[in-house]
Amino acid sequence: MPLRHVLSLRHVLACAAFAGVLSSGAAFAADAPFAAPEGVTLQSPYFTDGSGLTLYTSKADAANKSNCDAACAEKWKALAAPPKAKPSGDWTVARGFAGERQWAFRGQPVYTFADDKEIGAVKGNGAQNGAWSAARLETVDEVKLPAGLGIQEVNDAAGRSLIDHRNMTVYAFDAGRSKQPVDRNWVPLFAAQIAAPIGDFTLHNRADGAQQWAFRGRPLYTYADDVNPGHTKGIDVDRRFSVALVTRYFMPPNTIIRHNMGYGTVVATADGRALYMRDGFRYQVGNHHSRAASRGVPATGRRIGTRGCDAKCLQTWKPYIAASDASPSGHWTIITRDDGARQWVYQGYAVYSYTGDKKAGDMTGNDTYDYLISEGADRVADATLPISLNWHVIYP
DSSP states (O other): OOEEEEEEEEOGGGGOOOOSOBOOSGGGOTTSOBSSOTTOEEETTEEEOTTSOBOEEETTSBTTBOOOOHHHHTTEEEOBOOTTOOOBTTEEEEEOTTSOEEEEETTEEOEEETTOOSTTOOTTTTHHHHTEEEOBOOOGGGSOOOTTOEEEEEGGGTEEEEEOTTOOBOEEEOGGGOOSOOOTTEEEOEEOTTOOOBTTEEEEEOTTSOEEEEETTEEEEEETTOOSTTOOTTTTTOTTEEEOEEEEOOOOTTEEEEEETTTEEEEEETTSOBOEEEEEOOOOSSSTTOTTSOOOOHHHHHHHTTTTSOTTGGGTEEEOBOOTTOOOBBTEEEEEOTTSOEEEEETTEEEEEETTOOSTTOOTTTTEEEEEEETTSSSOSSTTSOSEEEEEEOOO
8 A cells, every 4th residue: 555644744943044154175185085986885894885795805816916716706706996997095996807997905906795695794704714804994003193193084074084182183284375374273283302204194393393293294283163072163264274084985076065053064965955864763862863863774774765755755855866977985875766867875875855945054854754654554554664754964
């Protein structure tokens, strides 16, 4: 039986518009390499292919050269690199056993494993007496860092950033943009007089005689108004500063992160209107849909898929369409709809825009609920869907 929307509720806060401004783009530190290149996605902590299957490396391979022959390939399928693929950070283009182009992580060609049937499976990890290993997003232990610095995912900046000993976000300064003085709210990340360069870190000699850490040639600072770990209030305060990203996450074209006074940061279209996901109801402790409280569970998003928005729903909720030549990357994948259109999916959830949002800053579709029952029955017709579905903005 078809589902009937028996009740729709909208939270009173849904009418609150964005209070922030569009991200300048500096926060994305465009010179930082992608954590995952075109065709490679993330099911943290593992790298996966475009469908979410775990990627593996083999000790039998040479640097950027696969030794996986035809017999090996029956179980281990090489992840092909697109024709125009370019190296980025830890990712290079290797040559497969037959000479084909294949992605490589830190010089090691990557593969999927035939026995992994579901997203999240890692049955190939440690196979053949440890010859095969799941490819993981780098850990702090694998990066050369000065004492007191670390690396942490900073959602508001869509990447993994340097943090100081207090776990506060670190920013990089582009001195070439302007010679104007730096506001005192920017606090230099000082280095000890006996400190020595390490990895991508060098020492910047300040005019006051002190030494300051620099990352990839840019002096490092923290921002005084960041009072909690993960804060990025320094974004857009001074265009010469950007979050010191070690790696950045892919964002689809014309997609941005927008700041909001009540909701922190949300994912939005280039013209500033919010993007949404449809989730199943989950009990929340504390404030209703407080900042970052509802990033969702990827498995729930995959279960809902595109079925959570039927023909009537599609009159007001529009799928966020991916171009015909778009490829999945990072937290973004693509699903093909019944009509053949390709729709962006963020961390397992199909992405939509709302026709009720008319201008930059609108997020009037937030916290809209539908309780679903079947026609003429007191049960849900499709037991694979939650009994309650709700729309909410997407947090990065």
